[in-house]
Amino acid sequence: MPIYEQGYQRWNGELQERPLRWWPIVRQGVMAYLPQRKYLLLLGLAWIQKIFDGVQVYGRLKGGEVLEGLLGARVDAGMPFFWASMDNSMIWVVIFTIMVGSDLIAADRRGKALQLYFSKPITRNDYIVGKIGVIATFLLLTTWLPILLLWLFAVMIEPTTAYFARVWSVPLLMTVYSVLLVATAGMIMLAVSATAQRSVFISVTWIVLFGYGFVPVIELVQAITGFEAWSLINMAGNLGQIGAWWFGAETGFDVPPVLALGAVLVGIVAAYWWLRRKIEPVEVVL
Amino acid sequence: MSVPTTMGPETPVMRPGTAVLECDALTRWYGQVIGVNSVSCTVHPGVTGLLGLNGAGKSTLFKLMAGQLKPSKGRVLLLGHDLAHDIGLYRWIGFCPEQDALYESMTGREMLVYLLRLHGLSPREAGARAEGALVRTHLIDDADRPVGGYSKGMRQKIKLAQAMAHDPAVIFLDEPFNGMDPVSRHESMALIRELGAEGKCVLVSSHILHEVEQMTSTILLIQNGRILAEGNVSDIRDLVERHPHRIAIETDDARALAAILIGAEDVLGVRVEAPTRLIVESNHPRLFFGRLPEVALDGGVPIRGYVTEDDDLKSLFEYLVEDGS
Numbered sequence: 001m002p003i004y005e006q007g008y009q010r011w012n013g014e015l016q017e018r019p020l021r022w023w024p025i026v027r028q029g030v031m032a033y034l035p036q037r038k039y040l041l042l043l044g045l046a047w048i049q050k051i052f053d054g055v056q057v058y059g060r061l062k063g064g065e066v067l068e069g070l071l072g073a074r075v076d077a078g079m080p081f082f083w084a085s086m087d088n089s090m091i092w093v094v095i096f097t098i099m100v101g102s103d104l105i106a107a108d109r110r111g112k113a114l115q116l117y118f119s120k121p122i123t124r125n126d127y128i129v130g131k132i133g134v135i136a137t138f139l140l141l142t143t144w145l146p147i148l149l150l151w152l153f154a155v156m157i158e159p160t161t162a163y164f165a166r167v168w169s170v171p172l173l174m175t176v177y178s179v180l181l182v183a184t185a186g187m188i189m190l191a192v193s194a195t196a197q198r199s200v201f202i203s204v205t206w207i208v209l210f211g212y213g214f215v216p217v218i219e220l221v222q223a224i225t226g227f228e229a230w231s232l233i234n235m236a237g238n239l240g241q242i243g244a245w246w247f248g249a250e251t252g253f254d255v256p257p258v259l260a261l262g263a264v265l266v267g268i269v270a271a272y273w274w275l276r277r278k279i280e281p282v283e284v285v286l
Numbered sequence: 287m288s289v290p291t292t293m294g295p296e297t298p299v300m301r302p303g304t305a306v307l308e309c310d311a312l313t314r315w316y317g318q319v320i321g322v323n324s325v326s327c328t329v330h331p332g333v334t335g336l337l338g339l340n341g342a343g344k345s346t347l348f349k350l351m352a353g354q355l356k357p358s359k360g361r362v363l364l365l366g367h368d369l370a371h372d373i374g375l376y377r378w379i380g381f382c383p384e385q386d387a388l389y390e391s392m393t394g395r396e397m398l399v400y401l402l403r404l405h406g407l408s409p410r411e412a413g414a415r416a417e418g419a420l421v422r423t424h425l426i427d428d429a430d431r432p433v434g435g436y437s438k439g440m441r442q443k444i445k446l447a448q449a450m451a452h453d454p455a456v457i458f459l460d461e462p463f464n465g466m467d468p469v470s471r472h473e474s475m476a477l478i479r480e481l482g483a484e485g486k487c488v489l490v491s492s493h494i495l496h497e498v499e500q501m502t503s504t505i506l507l508i509q510n511g512r513i514l515a516e517g518n519v520s521d522i523r524d525l526v527e528r529h530p531h532r533i534a535i536e537t538d539d540a541r542a543l544a545a546i547l548i549g550a551e552d553v554l555g556v557r558v559e560a561p562t563r564l565i566v567e568s569n570h571p572r573l574f575f576g577r578l579p580e581v582a583l584d585g586g587v588p589i590r591g592y593v594t595e596d597d598d599l600k601s602l603f604e605y606l607v608e609d610g611s
Contacts, residue, residue: 024403032391112387115354116448119381120404121373281354 021122025130030137033100042099043141046092050146053085054153061158077154082170083247085147086177087240092142093185094212101135101189102202105279110197118281128190128275135186144178173246180242184235184264185210187271194278211236228254232263239264305330306487307456311360312350314511321346323511324360329456329489333482335498335505336491343511344491345384345460351489352381352458364456377405380449384460384491386441390434394425394444397433398451405452419451424473438465446474456487463497475501530554530567533574536590537582540564546585550574562590 033039060077108114117127151170155163192205208214211234218237221230231237231253238260244250245257253260307329314321322343329351338344349355351362353369353376362369369375389397398416399409407415420426423443428436433444442462449457459478463471478501482488492498498505499519507514507522515522537543543564544556552570559565568574571594582589 021404021406024400028400028403111389112383112385113389114387115381115383115385116387116401117404118354119352119376119379119383120401121376121406122404123373282349 022126022130022133025122025127026133026137029100029104029131029134033134033138039099039138042092042095043138046089046142047146049088049092050085050150053088053146053150057081057150057154058157061154061163077158078166079170079247080249082147082151082167082174083243083249085150086143086174086243086247089143089147090236090240093139093181094207094210096138096142097135097185097189097210098203098206100138101186102193102199102206104131104134105190105193106197106199106202109194114279115281124276124279127279128272131190132182132186135189136182139182139185140178143181144174147174170247177239177243177246180264181239183268184239187268187275188235191271191274191278194275209235211238229259231255232259235264235267238267305363306365307351307489308363308366309347309351309360310363312347312357312362313359314346314350314355315358320511322350322357325508325511325513326360327506327513327516329487330504331482331485331487332504333478333488333490333502335502336489336508337493337495337498337505338491338508339493342493342508344493344508346511347508348458348460348489348491352379354381377452378455380452380454380457382445382449382457382459382462384464386445388433388436388441388444391432393430393432394436394440394447395420395429397444398448401448402451407452415451415453416447419447422450422477423447424470439467439470442466443470443474446477450481450486454486457481457489459488459490461491461493463492463494530569531571531574531594533566533568533571533592533594534559535564535566535578535592537562537564538588538590543582543585543587543589546581546587550577550581 057077060081108117118124122130148171151167151174154167188209189202189206192202192209196202196205214234215237218230218234222228231241232255237253238255241251241253241255241257241260242264244252245260251257305328309325309327312322312325325347336344336347346355350357353362356370364375364378367375389400392400395416398419399412402412402415403409405412417426417429420429423446425440425443425447428440433441436444442465446459446462449459462474462478466474475497478488478490482502490498490501503519504517505519505522506516535543540558540561540563544558547553547564547566548556552568552574553566554569555567557565566574578589578592
């Protein structure tokens, strides 16, 4: 009878704790895109936009009377201003979600890499969190982070209690809103990326599902039926509605923001459910 | 089989009296088609060959054993624990898929480090283990080249490297020699034998018997999704030898040779197919081959060549099916 050496018992390495298993997926995904010149250029453009917002903040807080005289209207750097800055960033949300997200799972499926992922001690949720983390990194770098710095700049140049009392909740609301934004845009993108394989098709489908493609259709249907609730299927519109509600700005549709929030949460759950169904180490075609 | 004791934070200790890997009535349906049918087997340390013809269910069984596919019925026990209920058990599995599953833009080293990081290893530990695996698979000189530029054999080797780099207890290698050149094949076979000697359970699937024989004598034969036979290659061969083998002999005078051979005990029958070609049926082929040159010399009938017509896996399966029935 052979006597085996039992070599595998020699391993004494420390394993990373369970909650961080998704981190290498995020890191790998981000590092695959970030060093590329086109991504750096786009990130730079996104930040230039925020630098202009910074100039605006300065002008509004320090030269408000002059500006009001010039413009003939009241200028302010309150909550709605920060919301407007976030709303203006939506173009970067679209660009980065498409550029980074469309191939995230589709490439793994094309390359049959899911077999390798799921032969490791990682769960489907680890995989999903890792992949959405890649999208989140780029979206937060172009929305949440610069707006937070913008807020910091504003409270530094206007260090009064009155101003702080008006805008203290910006970081908190912006963080919650960004989480909602990333979850909606990212989860829908991953669901599509796990379903189709061609990047162009994935991108177009995401645009339609996320809402931009629906806007003219929704407006047409609303005009015909006179029923505003059709806008609930427009995820981008719903997010806008929620943001405007939280930051005290004017809302775009007549749909109650609570309903919009419900629709967004349903969209996230539906995309997650679909994604869980589609992610299998071995694709079985019957 | 002793118990692994230096486990990670999430891996249970092996239950006493259990095998490293055990399949219990494993069944997998694909719609109306059955891929694997109530397979129960136990895999012990060392190299085990999983042999079957194309479409026999080898890959499905492999994927079920490795937790890549969910069984329709039955369960897989790894270290005595149900694989379906403990994700931490995957730390002890190494899986080398049959198909290419590679990141073309990454270098071999980057890919290994990344996959090791998914096991929860620190970057430094992952780097050291990747280095070790690259050395053992003879890929160290090409470690920093993109995988996209690798030859078919190198791609197989990098898959093998990622399956063994984290020091698993069970390694599944699905057709690992496909596309390998003879040198790579020889190196990889030697490595697989080493892994088996180190006490790992190495399961190698193949449809080529002699390939598996070079690494191990322990085999599982699968056909139509069921285990047809398991055990030692020589046992299987003995079983096969109870069935007549057909041997085709090229000679100058087939009739003369037939007259000489027909009286031998190990010859069941002869048939002259052509004036220079004779088909012999023997129930002891090894004995027959041993004395064939002597017979030819004594009888003065030159033999130009011979070939065992049915010494392949397909025939082996046919014999075993006949024997089973």
